[in-house]
Amino acid sequence: MPHVLASLPYFVAGWLFFCGLYGLTTSRHLVHAVISLAVLQSSTYMLLLGIGYRTGGTAPVFVDISPGRLTVDPVVQALMLTDIVVEAVVVALLLAMVVKAYEKSGSVSPSDLRTLRG
Amino acid sequence: MIPASGFSPLPVAVPLLGAGALAAIRRWASRAIADSIGIAFASVTLIFATLLLLHSLQGTSVYWFGNWHPRGAMVIGIGFVVGPIGAGLATLTALITLLSLIFSWRFIDSGGNHFQPLVLVFLGAMCGFVLTGDIFNLFVFFELMSTAAFALCGLKTEEPAPLQGSFNFAVTNTVAAFLVLTGIAFLYAATGALNMAQIGAAIGARHDSLVVFAFTLLTCGFFIKAAIVPFHLWLPDAHAVAPTPVCVLFSALMVELGLYAVVRIYFSIFEQALSPHASTLRFLLMSFGAITVVLGGTMCYAEHHLKRLLAFSTVCHVGLMLVIFSLQNSLAIAAMLAYLLAHALIKSELFFTSGIILHRLRSISERVLFRRGTGLRGTACLWFIGAAGLAGLPPFVSMIGEAGTSQAAKIAGVDGISWLFFFAGSITSAAVLRAGMHIFLGAGENPLTDRAAEVGEMPETTPENKKIFWYHFAPPLFCICGAIALTFLPGWQNVLRDSSSNFANQQAYIHTVYSTGSAASAQPEWNEEIPSAAMHGFFAFIFAIALAVTSVFRAKLPHYLRIGSFLERGFRPLRLMQSGHPGDYVLWLTIGLVVFGSVAALALVH
Incomplete structure (x- = not known):
């Protein structure tokens, strides 16, 4: 059943997306929240790779293959790499904030971080 | 060409x-x-x-x-x-x-x-x-902008509050980036293109579920940046803790650019596809906008932390810009941009002034500052002039935006937008006036306060030098002069109107990118509405003064006239919504996404 397998990456992407959102919403630990964000992000990798996949396609390195050969889409892979770079920065920044928060308040719970509300 | x-x-x-x-x-x-x-x-x-x-x-x-x-x-x-x-x-x-x-x-x-x-x-x-002009490039710049903003927001890491503000800001805006990226991935899947003009040309009139889904993700993603209710919760927290010049950049530029991206994407990609459902889409966008105006305005008046007060006023005014955009004709875009310009100048001025207050008086809470600013005449003038600008009092340039909106609403056949302008202008202006009366005039007694204002903010400047120099007054003065001078400067309105007609035209945009030339169409006049817009601005300011007076002198008024202090206490559900917990913010964001998405799915697909 190739058509079921073909849509599997999209199901996985959707599943990861909701896992990430659920994790963020219910998180009681700042590191857990950051990791949930990373899980949410992996759904975009899955989606991009799923979109670019061609059945029977080879890797898009054109050094040793004939020009007419079917390859997977290199554009989405470039997008995904950019995405990884950008998001690594965000995760690093967030984790640095968590460290700072722990130093200042001795807690890693989002509820204890709340000084401003209303 | x-x-x-x-x-x-x-x-x-x-x-x-x-x-x-x-x-x-x-x-x-x-x-x-x-x-x-x-x-x-x-x-x-x-x-x-x-x-x-x-x-x-x-x-x-x-x-x-x-x-x-x-x-x-x-x-x-x-x-x-x-x-x-x-x-x-x-x-x-x-x-x-x-x-x-x-x-x-x-x-x-x-x-x-x-x-x-x-x-x-x-x-x-x-x-x-x-x-x-490339949608993935737009995402990269969006992320670059966000990451710099997260770091700028959490610059004062010596206290826990900036960490909270910038953590919530970072989490919600990163989710926004993923929504945008997912939307881009779907557009790429549908068209195989990343250039906005090519995507627009490839989609054409197609409005199946994939296109509407991509539209929802992109729009909601940028709505998070634009702080449209219920995606706005990060904004007051981030503004309350960021250093003053950063608040200026956030409020005057970044938030508006979120809305600009929605407009840009709509007119370059989705205009033709969604045009059969233009009235439904207008209803959807206008509802989000109107709710944002009302909620932002109400919360603005209920805040006593000066920066949070100004932050909610930004929420209110961005909602107004969304309402203007929802009219979806080229004149509305010109009016929205004129209003954006006015808002950027006036809001920068007010934030600069709040920075001067924080520097001179070492606090940002209205109650702590009560009667402490009576000697600061220059600062007081700047603050009250800013309040007048928020109301759209002539000769501030905001009234030109309102005039254009009235004309655009007439063309689109929509009534009642001037009431939203009146509400947004008067309630945000009244909040600023109320704070000014308490701080600089020392009027009334025993000001109300709220929880966030009691936390306050540590001064962001070194205490040994309380002196203020001309270059601290120059930026706010420049903003005021700009906001007034633009009203009298002839010609730019027509340029804006003509360029908006090209901007808000998908075919013209596609022709521009492919260098095939395009023809500009004749545009309606918008100057005839200026007198009535000026009148509205004037009345909004008068009403704002009245509202602020009912708040400041509440002890001397009979109960039924204490409208201001009733509003000032705020509404508990709205305050609870602003819980400061990143999980709650993501939940609200998901709710907003689901609501927008389901209405879009029901109404826009075929």
Whole structure:
């Protein structure tokens, strides 16, 4: 059943997306929240790779293959790499904030971080 | 078709180079040197952006990086589409950033000279964001802008509150980035293109579930940046903790650019596809906008932390801009941009003034500041003039935006928008007036307060030097003069109107990118509505004064006249919504996404 397998990456992407959102919403630990964000992000990798996949396609390195050969889409892979770079920065920044928060308040719970509300 | 100007990428390249240079010498440079370099690079950016604007007035040009021109219908390179609106926004961005850097000259704590390079990165990202014609490039600049913003917001890491504010800001806006990226992935899957004009041409009139899903994700993603209710919860927390010049950049530029991206994407990609359902879409966008106006205005009046008060006023005014956009004709876009310009100038002025208050009086809470500002005449003048500007009192340029909106609403056949203007103008202005009366006039007694205001904010400047210099007053004064001078400056309205008619026209945009030439259509006049808009602004200001008086002198009034103090206590559910917990914010964001998505799915697909 190739058509079921073909849509599997999209199901996985959707599943990861909701896992990430659920994790963020219910998180009681700042590191857990950051990791949930990373899980949410992996759904975009899955989606991009799923979109670019061609059945029977080879890797898009054109050094040793004939020009007419079917390859997977290199554009989405470039997008995904950019995405990884950008998001690594965000995760690093967030984790640095968590460290700072722990130093200042001795807690890693989002509820204890709340000084401003209303 | 005019040839592309060779300096199109410079408003992005110059600040990024400056940021790199500054970051390299940060450890050894003294504060004065780092500030000078920052200001120099921002000034050069401003010059290039202005030259670009002047060049683009002769016609929109497209700059293809590395001369990768399109082959037929296939775009193979990345292009900057330099139109008057994009270049104009880049100029405004560079100008406000320059003013912020001048304001912070050896004054705002720069976190070991981290501040100046981050501001330059932020500037470069915003310029790229408004100029690019490639949707993935838009995402990259969006993320660059966000990351610089997270770091700028959490610059004062000595206290827990900035960490909370910037953590919530970072989490919600990163989710926004993923929504945008997912939307882009779906568009790429549907069309195989990343250039907005090519995507728009490939989608054409197709409005199946995939297109509507991509539209929902992109719109909601940028709504998070634009702080549309219920995606707005990060904004007051971030504004309350960021240093003043950063608040100026957030409120006057970044939030509006979120809305600009929605408009840009709608008119370059989805206009033709969604045009059969234009009235449904208008209803959807207008509902979100109107709710944002009402909630933002109500919360603005209920805040006693000056920066949070101004932050909610930004929420309110951005909602108003969304309502203007929802009219979806080219005049509405011109009116929205005129209003955006007015708002940027006036809100910058108010934030600069709040920074002066925080510096001089070492607090930001209305109750703590009560009667302590009676000697600060200059600051008081700036504060009250800003309040008048928020109400749209003539001769502030906001009334031109309102006049254009009335005309656009007439064309679209929509009534009642002037009431929203009246509400937004009067309630935000009343909140600012109330704070001003308490702080500078010492009127009334025993001001109310709220929880966030009691937490307050640590001063962001060094205490040994309480003196204030001319260059702290220059940026707010410049903003006021600009906001008034633009009203009397002839000609720019017509330029804005004509360029908006090209901007808000998908076919014209596609023709521009593919260099096939396009014809501008004749535009309706908008000047005839100016007298009535001026009247509205005047009445809104009078009403604002009345409302502020019922709040300040509540003890002397009978119970049924204490409208102001009733509003000032705020509404408990709205305050609970602003819980400060990142999980709650993500939940609200998901609810907003689901509501928007289900209405869009039910109404827009076939």
